[in-house]
Amino acid sequence: MTIFQRIIAREIPADILHEDDRCLVFRDINPQAPVHLLIVPKPLIPRVGEANPEDEALLGHLLLTAGKVATELGINSTTEGFRLVINNGRSGGEAVPHLHIHLLAGRPLAWPPG
Numbered sequence: 001m002t003i004f005q006r007i008i009a010r011e012i013p014a015d016i017l018h019e020d021d022r023c024l025v026f027r028d029i030n031p032q033a034p035v036h037l038l039i040v041p042k043p044l045i046p047r048v049g050e051a052n053p054e055d056e057a058l059l060g061h062l063l064l065t066a067g068k069v070a071t072e073l074g075i076n077s078t079t080e081g082f083r084l085v086i087n088n089g090r091s092g093g094e095a096v097p098h099l100h101i102h103l104l105a106g107r108p109l110a111w112p113p114g
């Protein structure tokens with residue numbers, strides 16, 4: 001079981017902002033920006049590189065949920081803005097093998113990322 005499955009199952013506490021039948025959104029325990037959320041699908045997909053065609057609607061739902069939560073937080077504007085990040089594999093910075101989208105906001109975000 002991944003740490004995120006345990007959060008979804010409420011075995012581990014988290015600061016949850018949104019839940020629906022397909023995903024959970026909660027605050028990252030080690031925030032890298034004033035707003036740092038994780039958007040996590042309930043079904044276990046280890047990483048984007050292992051997603052399947054049948055995951056297409058779910059993956060789209062995660063992006064739409066990111067926009068919806070950003071709107072609710074008042075950061076969905078061209079001036080405020082936010083960044084979505086998906087780390088895939090060791091060199092990509094992946095630590096938890098359960099696909100998730102980072103939503104970062106609340107400070108200027110440099111480009112290119114490190």
Ligand code: 5GP
Pocket residue numbers: 003012014015026027028029030031038086087093094095096097
């Ligand atoms: P990754 O490096 O896999 O893209 O991101 C994993 C993220 O999960 C990290 O930003 C890390 O801080 C976060 N994380 C790891 N364990 C926990 C936890 O138990 N609770 C929460 N809320 N976040 C976690």
